Amino acid sequence: MAALQRRPRRSEQLSLLTLLGTLWGAAAAQIQYSIPEELEKGSFVGNIAKDLGLEPRELAERGVRIVSRGRTQLFSLNPRSGSLVTAGRIDREELCAQSPQCLVSFNILVEDKLNLYPVEVEIVDINDNTPRFLTEELEVKILENAAPSSRFPLIEVYDPDVGKNSLQGFKLSSNSHFSVDMQSEAHGPKYPELVLEGTLDREGEAVYHLVLTAMDGGDPVRSSVARILVTVLDANDNAPVFTQPVYRVSVPENLPVGTPVLAVNATDRDEGVHGEVTYSFVKITEKISQIFSLNALTGEISTSANLDYEDLSFYELDVEARDRPGLRDRAKVLITILDVNDNVPEVVVTSGSRTIAESAPPGTIIALFQVFDRDSGLNGLVTCSIPRSLPFELEKSVDNYYRLVTNAALDREEVSLYNVTVTATDKGTPSLSTETIISLNVADTNDNPPTFPHSSYSVYVLENNPRGASIFSVYALDPDMDQNARVAYSLAEDTLQGAPLSSYVSINSDTGILYALRSFDYEQLRDLQLWVTASDSGDPPLSSNVSLSVFVLDQNDNAPEILYPALPTDGSTGVELAPRSAEPGYLVTKVVAVDRDSGQNAWLSYRLLKASEPGLFTVGLHTGEVRTARALLDRDALKQSLVVVVQDHGQPPLSATVTLTVAVADSIPEILADLGSLEPSEGSHNSDLTLYLVVAVAAVSCVFLAFVIVLLALRLRRWHKSRPLQTSGDGLASVPGSHFVGVDGVRAFLQTYSHEVSLTADSRKSHLIFPQPNYADTLINSESCEKSEPLLITQDLLETKGDPKQLQVSLFPQKRKSHLIFLQPNYTNKLISQNGWKRSELFWYRKIHDFVKRKIPLFR
Numbered sequence: 001m002a003a004l005q006r007r008p009r010r011s012e013q014l015s016l017l018t019l020l021g022t023l024w025g026a027a028a029a030q031i032q033y034s035i036p037e038e039l040e041k042g043s044f045v046g047n048i049a050k051d052l053g054l055e056p057r058e059l060a061e062r063g064v065r066i067v068s069r070g071r072t073q074l075f076s077l078n079p080r081s082g083s084l085v086t087a088g089r090i091d092r093e094e095l096c097a098q099s100p101q102c103l104v105s106f107n108i109l110v111e112d113k114l115n116l117y118p119v120e121v122e123i124v125d126i127n128d129n130t131p132r133f134l135t136e137e138l139e140v141k142i143l144e145n146a147a148p149s150s151r152f153p154l155i156e157v158y159d160p161d162v163g164k165n166s167l168q169g170f171k172l173s174s175n176s177h178f179s180v181d182m183q184s185e186a187h188g189p190k191y192p193e194l195v196l197e198g199t200l201d202r203e204g205e206a207v208y209h210l211v212l213t214a215m216d217g218g219d220p221v222r223s224s225v226a227r228i229l230v231t232v233l234d235a236n237d238n239a240p241v242f243t244q245p246v247y248r249v250s251v252p253e254n255l256p257v258g259t260p261v262l263a264v265n266a267t268d269r270d271e272g273v274h275g276e277v278t279y280s281f282v283k284i285t286e287k288i289s290q291i292f293s294l295n296a297l298t299g300e301i302s303t304s305a306n307l308d309y310e311d312l313s314f315y316e317l318d319v320e321a322r323d324r325p326g327l328r329d330r331a332k333v334l335i336t337i338l339d340v341n342d343n344v345p346e347v348v349v350t351s352g353s354r355t356i357a358e359s360a361p362p363g364t365i366i367a368l369f370q371v372f373d374r375d376s377g378l379n380g381l382v383t384c385s386i387p388r389s390l391p392f393e394l395e396k397s398v399d400n401y402y403r404l405v406t407n408a409a410l411d412r413e414e415v416s417l418y419n420v421t422v423t424a425t426d427k428g429t430p431s432l433s434t435e436t437i438i439s440l441n442v443a444d445t446n447d448n449p450p451t452f453p454h455s456s457y458s459v460y461v462l463e464n465n466p467r468g469a470s471i472f473s474v475y476a477l478d479p480d481m482d483q484n485a486r487v488a489y490s491l492a493e494d495t496l497q498g499a500p501l502s503s504y505v506s507i508n509s510d511t512g513i514l515y516a517l518r519s520f521d522y523e524q525l526r527d528l529q530l531w532v533t534a535s536d537s538g539d540p541p542l543s544s545n546v547s548l549s550v551f552v553l554d555q556n557d558n559a560p561e562i563l564y565p566a567l568p569t570d571g572s573t574g575v576e577l578a579p580r581s582a583e584p585g586y587l588v589t590k591v592v593a594v595d596r597d598s599g600q601n602a603w604l605s606y607r608l609l610k611a612s613e614p615g616l617f618t619v620g621l622h623t624g625e626v627r628t629a630r631a632l633l634d635r636d637a638l639k640q641s642l643v644v645v646v647q648d649h650g651q652p653p654l655s656a657t658v659t660l661t662v663a664v665a666d667s668i669p670e671i672l673a674d675l676g677s678l679e680p681s682e683g684s685h686n687s688d689l690t691l692y693l694v695v696a697v698a699a700v701s702c703v704f705l706a707f708v709i710v711l712l713a714l715r716l717r718r719w720h721k722s723r724p725l726q727t728s729g730d731g732l733a734s735v736p737g738s739h740f741v742g743v744d745g746v747r748a749f750l751q752t753y754s755h756e757v758s759l760t761a762d763s764r765k766s767h768l769i770f771p772q773p774n775y776a777d778t779l780i781n782s783e784s785c786e787k788s789e790p791l792l793i794t795q796d797l798l799e800t801k802g803d804p805k806q807l808q809v810s811l812f813p814q815k816r817k818s819h820l821i822f823l824q825p826n827y828t829n830k831l832i833s834q835n836g837w838k839r840s841e842l843f844w845y846r847k848i849h850d851f852v853k854r855k856i857p858l859f860r
Helices: 016-020 048-052 092-096 286-291 668-673 675-685 691-721 729-733 743-750 773-780 825-835 843-854
Strands: 031-036 044-046 064-067 075-078 083-086 103-110 115-124 137-143 151-153 167-172 178-184 190-196 207-216 223-233 246-252 260-263 277-281 292-294 300-303 314-323 328-338 346-352 355-357 365-372 382-385 392-396 401-406 417-426 433-443 456-462 470-473 488-491 505-507 513-516 527-535 543-553 561-564 575-578 587-590 592-594 605-611 617-619 625-628 639-647 655-664 740-742 766-770 792-794 807-811
Touching (some): 031 044, 048 083, 190 207, 246 260, 277 292, 286 292, 286 314, 292 314, 346 433, 365 433, 401 417, 587 655
Parallel strands (some): 137 223
Antiparallel strands (some): 075 083, 207 223, 314 328, 417 433, 527 543, 561 592, 587 625, 639 655, 740 792, 766 807
């Protein structure tokens, strides 16, 4: 294979490397190489890196690549060596046919600078094709009277090679009548002619078998052969003759199919069958036979397919005229195709990005594209333009290339996509144009922070909300896109009532939904002040804040709470005194209640729900004061039961009730005197008990009475042995505190209405003692008892100071040191008046009452 060589050019003498370094738009020196055809793929063509003034490694870094149009890529770049190599086998005949010189042109693009450098590679022919006859057998008929030196055209020979590698001559097999001569046309094919060297005698020899050899001038020489059958005919003195040897015609490429192009004509001076002429194509390829048709009788040539100037602009046809005996003549038909502006310009985007950052400065190069038109002359001269309203402009480059550059600042939030319409218009008549849309996306930069629609928000949440419930949703808008517009929400760190704010509420970082982590209680928490931060995911991130106030709304979730009279945990009620001499409107007591709610949920009203004596008492609607509605009469029962309901104004309303027991009497002795008379009344409330319950109670009472008698006997025996009761303060102080019963309980017992007593079964020292007045005075004067303090009576009092004047009842001998002392009425009144105790403040007052009424044990 021939060594590669670079053709010497004058441009090399002008320093190619200097011209390659000029700015964009300057005329670049053309780089030229020369290689033989049929090289292997990857064969070296030229050192393109050196000719561009670059290092081999810079080819990939700077995006150097080949830009060509309209044909398969024949060459490629080797980035390692920096050389231009073949991309495959190159067939010069396929590229350039019979052209004497075969040149391949393309451009080298330096991507980072968008510079173009034209390159021209000459493909040198090698002797790779053998001369070939169109047919290997040919019959030639010659009249016997043919004159010596007569010439007879033979079959045409094709050799695609050029120069010395093309067909150079013919050789005819040895004979005494014929020789061969080669005729050549300027810039056309070569065909042989059979030359008659002497006269023929059909009767002597009618047929000649000859062998024709065609040879080229390559090294080594290539050749092919064809067999020629020469038949000697009887005399036909005149052959057909064309009116002119060459016919020329020019037709436009838009000629309709079937239109006659021209007509050839040949005449034969013979008569009869010897003068009948027929026409046919001699040298014709399959492609030409599909485009033109020839009428064999008239010689008219017409189109049988559409003509295309851009495909082929010139046709050369050989027409043969033959008479019946076989004499013939040839003529050439040269058809020139005229260009018509039938091709619209084309726009091919060669390089560039379809995305540009909105922060790109004016003058940024976006794309490089080429415009071309397959027409020629003015029909192929193209101008290019874009709309003036866009922030872009076109810059003319070399070789019909244009650059699309920005001429103003871009803003993605205003316009995120530009469809740049490039209009290419030729200068033909009429002119044709085409539009190509270059879509350009404006890439987002994080130049906008998230923004809330409002500067602050107010949220109202009903208390007692379920935990984890969503209470509000905030959202922020970011006009950016993708990561720059992805908003995350968070709450500012803070504390509330000593606890972190994050323990009260949380926010979904993606959706902005606010969740309550606690069930809010309006009575404890009225409002929360939050700061919500919205941050995008850009680099660097941008954020904004908004104030959010959460107000807890009250619900009617708290029933009224009765403060007075105070209710013990065991459910017992208090007793209030009302003198029989009380006038109408006398204030007996006052029900005091509060509601922890607010507003109308805390507005309270009092009313009498139930009374044992209707119309006797009234309750203030807003004050809760219990007053007598009329004067008390003797017939009114000693014990009056009132049920007072306290109700708020919530929706739905909530209420609480309290049961008041009012004792109607002027003095405590009157209460004690009526104890017996109250028992039946008490029993009347239990009249609904079944017979079985009455029998059971009676049986238990009998057993209990027997047990009390035995226990009393044992206690009397022990009492005689006990030491006298000490009247000094030392004796009272020595009694343990756990053995004292408050005077509050004693006084309460005086207000009860039953003489039955029941204590715990395991109390072995339970006694009920009623001391006389003189002993009570002794207790009051004791150093350990002050008037401002409750008077405490020891449970073991009877054991230390026995007094036969005291009424003693012994219960449950299992508790040997349990006593309960009941003072007589005069002494009780004296204690109450001297100490100034309030009846409603005594615990035992209610305790003894429940003990008598319900048989609830005093000691647990």
